[in-house]
Amino acid sequence: MTREVTVRAPGKLNLQLSVGPRRDDGYHPLATVFQAVDLYETVTATPRADDRFTLEMTMLPTVKAAPGAVPLDETNLAMRAARAVAARYGITDGVDLRVVKGVPVAGGMAGGSADAAATLLACAEAWNVGATRDELDELAAGLGSDVPFALHGHTAVGLGRGDELSPxxxxxxxxxxxATQGHGLSTPAVYAEFDRQVEAxxxxxxxxxxxxxxxxxxMAGDAHALGASLQNDLQGPALALAPHLKRTLDxxxxxxALGAMVSGSGPTVAALGRSRQHALAIAAHLSAVGESDAVFTVSGPAPGAVVLN
Incomplete structure (x- = not known):
């Protein structure tokens, strides 16, 4: 039995992103603390009678991206996720994927990973394969370091490549x-700048x-203490590639703000407020100056991937 299924998965920020030296396999060991926020990607999977895989994408008004910034071919993480489910469970049918993007593109907030997580769950349900959460976690880890967290959401510690999760x-x-920018930063480019700075x-x-x-x-729910301890080893490399972000931090x-930092590999800047009202005041200040393409408020922690229908 097959059915159309819609799944929502959250974007995230890294409260801590500590990066170790590059290993021989090209990866960096990480110690990170993820927090999911109530900014979502939504994926609808509709099984097909033939073996075609299609992808359609719509951007919400808060998502500003240059034309072609998100590929719609087989390199897209959502397409790769659908293929992974089909390969794992021997599915020979195709699927139509409709993605509604609410997380900024190339903003260091793992919107693509949220697409992949939502697609894994949506395809597993649409094709009725009986996948367990452990099986989906395994597929997620094969797609990217942030994908397992998008499945689980809330707040979690990530070790290894960031995919060894614990609540x-x-x-x-x-x-x-x-505060987001219309032009993103490439995560590989930011890591390459990190490596260059280490080597130099x-x-x-x-x-x-x-x-x-x-x-x-x-654990204490102390926003002041959290703001004072935010940590991102990729902030320096991101600022080296996009020095104008320092103005937004200032x-x-x-x-x-209780704390402000570049989120992940950037270029999104995240600032922590004392309360929802204070966050709105910070957003108004940033918007009035006009240094960013879009400014909005979110709250966390948010739940992970969830079936909506």
């Missing part, structure tokens, strides 16, 4: 402001460890 104890809700002696790269300060702040501090 993080969190109390309360945190209110964020995201401009920074050191040590084996990463989780921040006790961040974990304690989350504006967030002017608005008395």
């Amino acid at each position: 993080a104890m969190t109390h309360g809700e945190f209110h964020w402001v995201f 002696g401009e920074r050191t790269a040590k084996d990463p460890h989780l921040s006790n300060a961040i974990m304690s702040a989350l 504006l967030a501090h002017e608005a008395e």
Whole structure:
């Protein structure tokens, strides 16, 4: 039995992103703390009677992307996710995928990974393959380091390549402001700049460890302590490639954000407010200056991939 299924999966930010030296296999060991936020990608999977795979994409008004910024061919993570489910369970039918993007493109918020997570669950349900969550986790890990977290959501610790997940104890809700740019930063380019800085002696790269300060702040639900302990080893490389982002960080501090940082590999800047109202005030300050293409508020933690119909 097959059916049309719609699944929603969240974007994220990294409260901590500690990056170790590049390994021989090209990957960097990570210690990261993910938090899912209530900004979502939505994927609808409709099985076909033939073996074709198609992808259609719609962007919400908050998502500004250059033409062609998101591929619609087999390189798209959603297409790869659908193919992975079909290969794993011996499905010979095709599928039509409709993606509604609500997470900024190439903004360091894992919108593509959320697409992949939502597609895994949507295709598994649409084709009625009886997949377990462990099986979906295994497929997710094969697609990218952020995909397993998008399946689970909430707040989690990620080790290894970021895909070795364990839940993080969190109390309360945190209110964020995201300032996005129309032109994204390439994650491989930011990591390459990180490696260049290490090789040039401009920074050191040590084996990463989780921040006790961040974990304690989350457990206590203490936004002030969390803001003071935000950490991102890729912020320096991102600023080297996009120095204008420093102005946005400065504006967030002017608005008395509890903490501000480049999210993931950038170029989105995330600022933490004391409350929902304070987050709105920070967003108004950033919008008035006009340094960013879009400014909006979100809250976290948010749930992971969930079937909507």
